[in-house]
Amino acid sequence: MGPFEMVIGIVLIVTIGSIIRAKHGIRRDRHGNDYVAANDAETKALQAEIRALKERIHVLERIATDNNRAVSLDQEIEKLRDRSLP
Structure with a gap:
């Protein structure tokens, strides 16, 4: 060659x-x-989904960091655990 x-x-x-x-x-x-x-429609749909997920994360962070709310949330979780045990 x-x-x-x-x-x-x-x-x-x-x-x-x-x-x-x-x-x-x-x-x-x-x-x-x-x-x-990717096409524009798919890109816009993915961006909207990311935006919605960021909003959900923001709400979860606010719930987790709020001291009074976190204590009451802990108590509610414990009540649910006690209720699920036979």
């Missing part, structure tokens, strides 16, 4: 790889990191 054939082989392999990546929607950002391109 001569150098010309080797160059053609390398170009062919890279081209086929690029076609496969494009077919699966895998793209590269300007830093060379791979990511899967």
Whole structure:
């Protein structure tokens, strides 16, 4: 195999790889990191879900850090445990 054939082989392999990546929607950002391109509707739905989860976490943190509420929550959990034991 001569150098010309080797160059053609390398170009062919890279081209086929690029076609496969494009077919699966895998793209590269300007830093060379791979990511899967998603459509706008899916991106907006995921962003809305993340926003809702962050709000839930905020509420849970507020419940956990509120001292009076945490004590009463502990007592309620213990009551439920006592009730579940036969």
